[in-house]
Structure formats: structure tokens, C-alpha cells
Amino acid sequence: MKKKEFIKHGYQIIDKIAEYLSEADKYPVRSQVKPGEIKSQIPTTPPNESQNFDEILNDFDNIIVPGLTHWQSPNFYAYFPSNTSYPSILGELMTSGLGVNTFSWETSPAATELEEIVTDWLRQMIGLSDDFVGVIHDTASTATLCSILTAREKMSNFESGKKGIGGKIFRVYASSEIHSSVDKAVRIAGIGTDNLVKIPVDNNFAMRADLLRQAIESDLKAGFTPMCVVSAMGTTGSLAFDPIAENYKICKEFGLWHHIDAAYAGSAFILEEFKHLSELASHCDTFVFNPHKWLFINFDFSAYFVKDEESLIRTFEILPEYLRYKRGSEVKNYRDWGIQLGRRFRALKAWFVIRSFGVDELKAKIRNHIALGFMFHDWVKSNENFEILAPVVMNLVCFRLHPIGLDDESVLNGINVQLLDDINSTGKVFLSKTKLNDKFAIRMVTANLNLTEQHIRDAWNLIVETSDELIRKRLLR
Numbered sequence: 001m002k003k004k005e006f007i008k009h010g011y012q013i014i015d016k017i018a019e020y021l022s023e024a025d026k027y028p029v030r031s032q033v034k035p036g037e038i039k040s041q042i043p044t045t046p047p048n049e050s051q052n053f054d055e056i057l058n059d060f061d062n063i064i065v066p067g068l069t070h071w072q073s074p075n076f077y078a079y080f081p082s083n084t085s086y087p088s089i090l091g092e093l094m095t096s097g098l099g100v101n102t103f104s105w106e107t108s109p110a111a112t113e114l115e116e117i118v119t120d121w122l123r124q125m126i127g128l129s130d131d132f133v134g135v136i137h138d139t140a141s142t143a144t145l146c147s148i149l150t151a152r153e154k155m156s157n158f159e160s161g162k163k164g165i166g167g168k169i170f171r172v173y174a175s176s177e178i179h180s181s182v183d184k185a186v187r188i189a190g191i192g193t194d195n196l197v198k199i200p201v202d203n204n205f206a207m208r209a210d211l212l213r214q215a216i217e218s219d220l221k222a223g224f225t226p227m228c229v230v231s232a233m234g235t236t237g238s239l240a241f242d243p244i245a246e247n248y249k250i251c252k253e254f255g256l257w258h259h260i261d262a263a264y265a266g267s268a269f270i271l272e273e274f275k276h277l278s279e280l281a282s283h284c285d286t287f288v289f290n291p292h293k294w295l296f297i298n299f300d301f302s303a304y305f306v307k308d309e310e311s312l313i314r315t316f317e318i319l320p321e322y323l324r325y326k327r328g329s330e331v332k333n334y335r336d337w338g339i340q341l342g343r344r345f346r347a348l349k350a351w352f353v354i355r356s357f358g359v360d361e362l363k364a365k366i367r368n369h370i371a372l373g374f375m376f377h378d379w380v381k382s383n384e385n386f387e388i389l390a391p392v393v394m395n396l397v398c399f400r401l402h403p404i405g406l407d408d409e410s411v412l413n414g415i416n417v418q419l420l421d422d423i424n425s426t427g428k429v430f431l432s433k434t435k436l437n438d439k440f441a442i443r444m445v446t447a448n449l450n451l452t453e454q455h456i457r458d459a460w461n462l463i464v465e466t467s468d469e470l471i472r473k474r475l476l477r
């Protein structure tokens with residue numbers, strides 16, 4: 001491709017993205033294709049000769065778009081969002097245009113220093129204390145793995161990276177509602193999933209601190225080495241908040257590492273009304289949240305904060321000759337702050353987003369999402385055929401259809417599985433699921449950048465109509 005063509009198609013693609021985003025709610029949200037349908041339309045061997053870019057874009061429209069699930073559609077209420085925004089897209093485009101690799105200060109001083117600045121902006125925005133320093137990772141899963149690896153190093157006097165874990169059996173504690181990234185991290189870190197102790201939760205799906213203490217005490221008696229507690233500020237299932245202050249106190253008392261996973265909810269800590277939560281967030285050794293979920297910085301962008309920079313670096317630093325520079329100790333070299341060597345210039349898109357929106361506008365967007373979540377919650381609560389299954393703290397509503405007089409749990413689970421499938425099959429909205437106390441729950445997250453009250457009204461009408469149809473069919477049987 002020549003420069004002239006690049007410019008032509010570049011404008012074309014910007015137009016396409018703008019059009020796509022403004023019409024994202026017109027597409028069936030969950031892709032309607034069958035397994036293999038996309039592959040069957042694409043040659044299995046690569047082309048030897050150059051192909052015309054118009055033809056490539058044509059195939060993009062006809063083959064790829066139908067196989068997309070539209071995460072940017074305001075009708076996407078599933079999982080947690082992966083919001084993008086115009087300034088973020090421009091930042092991402094510029095990052096790929098520059099193509100710099102940011103593993104050392106020398107490999108792009110601006111990238112390193114901007115990363116220091118934007119992570120500190122984010123720290124201030126969410127109210128984390130100034131004894132934390134930040135680094136950008138791809139995902140919360142990576143950040144949590146880094147935290148567990150540093151905990152392992154610290155608890156083994158920095159021996160385990162050299163000699164292996166050896167005779168000690170380390171134990172990690174997290175609630176039964178913790179995200180599966182913690183299971184994965186203990187597996188990868190060589191701790192073993194058998195040594196991830198799942199602590200039961202209370203009626204609000206938050207970890208029972210009394211049972212955490214009991215588990216640590218009984219492990220000590222049994223000869224295990226308690227290592228780390230992972231607490232959630234906003235679980236994936238129901239957005240439950242573990243008892244952070246109590247857990248931190250227990251960690252201090254027993255000399256354990258404390259990591260907080262606030263992947264989704266952390267973005268809302270920019271709001272004054274969540275000051276009580278953001279103040280708790282500093283009660284840990286490491287903290288992660290995902291601006292790529294709810295701060296309109298497109299995937300991937302996870303902000304990881306640590307108090308003990310030295311231990312983090314001791315965990316990851318490796319210095320072959322070609323990576324030794326004169327200014328080694330004067331500057332940050334982010335290759336020593338995580339697993340990979342090569343790193344993308346992710347700070348740029350965050351800089352574009354924070355400056356282009358301004359913190360006040362970011363707050364207004366998140367505040368509106370929470371108001372919309374409560375509005376939806378009130379509709380569900382006031383309909384006698386529905387039941388709310390978990391306290392609503394922000395904008396995740398877990399609910400189920402529970403028709404009057406139908407109380408058999410396995411039947412209720414069955415009809416809710418069916419209801420979710422029927423709703424999602426319409427293509428008009430996309431919601432996801434979880435299990436809470438063995439009850440099948442439908443999850444509705446109201447956090448898309450372009451979400452309006454009308455979208456939610458339409459979604460609720462669809463849910464009610466689909467439920468009525470399901471109840472009617474059951475009665476006719």
C-alpha cells in the first residue's frame with residue numbers, strides 16, 4: 001500500500017467507524033452466525049499476490065461484520081462493558097501509527113513518562129493514596145498474576161524465583177465469588193488451585209471476614225504458609241464488596257499480602273458519592289481496576305497500583321547486556337514491572353480520553369449509568385413476577401423471573417435459562433447470567449457510553465413481553 005492509498009483508506013475507515021458507532025444499536029447485538037460460518041467464507045491459505053484494499057474492505061463488511069457481537073451497542077448489557085470512545089480510538093490509531101515499543105525509558109522516553117503521569121492521574125481520580133505508583137497492563141488477569149507473583153517472592157524472601165517454591169505450601173484466600181482470574185493466577189504462579197482457599201460469603205455475597213480469620217488460623221496449625229488475600233471491590237457475579245478494612249487488618253496481623261480486584265467498580269470511585277469505597281481502596285498492597293471497562297479507554301487498558309515498587313521490580317527484573325542503559329536507575333523501565341518485555345504505548349489513549357472528556361464529564365457519564373441502573377432496578381422490583389437476587393450498589397442488576405405461586409427452584413432455574421435464551425435470541429439486546437446461591441440469575445449492566453433511558457425502557461419491555469410469552473406457554477401445556 002502506498003501513502004496515497006493509505007490516506008484514502010484511512011479516511012474511509014474513520015468514516016466507517018463513525019458510522020458504525022452511531023448506528024451500533026441497529027445490529028443484532030449477539031452475532032447470529034453458526035459455528036464455522038465465518039471460516040467457511042475465508043480461504044484457508046494466504047494470498048500470494050497483493051489484493052485490492054477496496055475488496056478487503058468489502059469482505060470486512062460482508063463476512064466479518066455479521067460475525068461480530070456488538071459490544072459498543074447501547075443494547076449490550078452483558079458481562080461488564082468494554083467501552084470505547086472517539087478520543088480513545090484516535091489514541092489507539094496514533095499508537096499503532098507510531099509503533100513504538102515502550103519496554104525501557106530509552107525506547108521512548110515520552111511513552112514511559114506519559115505512563116507515569118496518566119497512571120498518577122488515574123490514581124488521583126479514584127482517590128487512591130499517594131503511596132501507590134501505577135503501571136498499565138493489558139488486563140486485570142495479568143495484574144492479579146503479577147500481584148500473586150510478588151506476594152510469592154516476598155513470602156519466600158525472593159528465593160522462589162531462583163530456586164522454585166520448594167518445601168513451603170503457600171495458601172491464597174479469596175471469597176467463593178472471586179473472579180476466575182485468581183484461580184488462573186494461582187495455577188500459573190505454581191501455588192496450585194488446591195491452595196486457593198475459597199471463603200464463604202454472607203447474604204450480600206461479600207466475603208465473611210470471620211471465616212477468613214478461621215481459615216488462616218487452621219492453615220497455620222496444619223503447617224501451611226498463608227501468603228495472600230485477594231479481596232473484591234465489585235464481584236463479577238453481583239458487584240459485591242468484600243470487607244476491605246477487616247481483611248486488611250487480618251492481613252497485617254498475620255503478615256499477609258493484600259490484593260484488591262476492583263476491575264469494574266473501580267472506575268466509579270471517581271464519584272464523590274463513593275468516597276467511602278475509594279478510601280477503603282488504599283487498604284492493600286496492590287490494587288487493580290480496568291479503565292477499559294467503564295472509563296471509556298478502549299480495550300485493553302488495566303491500571304495496576306503497588307505500594308512496594310522495589311518488591312515488584314525484584315520480582316520481574318532481568319538484565320541481559322542489551323537492556324542495560326546508563327540511565328538505568330534514574331528512570332522507570334516498565335519491562336521490569338510485569339511479565340512481558342515488549343509493551344504497547346497505551347498511555348496515549350488514556351491521555352487523549354481524560355483530556356478530551358475532562359474528569360467532570362467522565363463523572364457525569366458514570367453517574368448517569370448508575371441512575372439508569374437504579375431506574376431499571378425499580379421497574380424489576382415493582383413487577384410481582386420478578387425478583388431481585390442481589391443488592392444493587394451501582395448499575396448491575398441481578399434478577400430472575402419468579403411467577404407468583406411457582407417456587408420450585410429447579411423449575412425456576414429452567415425457566416430463567418429459557419427466558420435469557422429467548423431474550424438474547426431476538427438479537428435486540430444481549431444480557432448475561434450468573435448463579436447466586438444456586439439460583440440462576442440474569443445480569444443487566446447499564447454502562448454503555450451511548451446508553452439512553454429509551455434503550456433501557458425498550459429492553460425492559462422486551463424482557464416483560466418475553467416473560468409473559470413464556471408464562472403463557474407453560475400454562476397452555
Ligand code: PLP
Pocket residue numbers: 080138139140141142179181232234235236261262263264290302
Ligand atoms: N475481575 C473482575 C471482578 C472482573 O469482572 C473481570 C472481568 O470481567 C476480571 C477480573 C478479569 O478482567 P480482565 O479481562 O481485564 O482480565
